Amino acid sequence: MSDNPLRVLVVDDQQLVREGLTALLELTDGIEVVGSAGDGARALDMIAGDPPDVVLMDLRMPVLDGVTATARIRDRFPGVAVVVLTTYADDNSIAGALAAGARGYLTKDAGRAEIGMALRAAAGGHSLFDPAVAARLAQAMTRPTASPRRDSLPDSLTQREAEVLGQIAQGHTNSEIAATLFVAEATVKTHINNAFAKIGARNRTEAASYAIEHGLTINER
Incomplete structure (x- = not known):
């Protein structure tokens, strides 16, 4: 991996959260926060001007939500990875984010070390999930489908x-x-x-x- 710091864009609609995450990540070795945005539309504009390595993305935001923004980032800027950091760990939120192309999913009780690991994993093309999210994914794998499998329909x-x-x-x-x-x-x-x-x-x-x-x-x- 390059010796250059991992360039991260923080996206959250709450200014206090953005500032807190920025301060937290700036204390993490090997990570550089290159900017912050309060919604998905602003994030897309910033990425177009100076693409980061990873976007740390909230889900529920005005103007453009995190799921839609993630899908557009993956479509327009395939070299930019997205890690979701949100309060929500329900099935719909997880499914929407992963379907949009997020490479990691953490809840906001994650610590600095866990966030740093998720960002580095995403930059390397890997995924890291909050334990609660990983458990839900495992449950989903064992759920019965909504109809019996048949050779022809x-x-x-x-x-x-x-x-x-x-x-x-x-x-x-x-x-x-x-x-x-x-x-x-x-x-x-x-x-x-x-x-x-x-x-x-x-x-x-x-x-x-x-x-x-x-x-x-x-x-x-």
């Missing part, structure tokens, strides 16, 4: 589209489906639109009837 549905239809038939909202399947809510909406077009459903009631008729649901325990 009706109307050219993909397996994921069938799973989403099965979840709709069980009365789940888009956010609940996202949490169950561990994907971003925007991804769920895309699957729903594609599935509705394939099966000719005009609403969730028709989609639920279709899922039941074609055996796309499973019994929840």
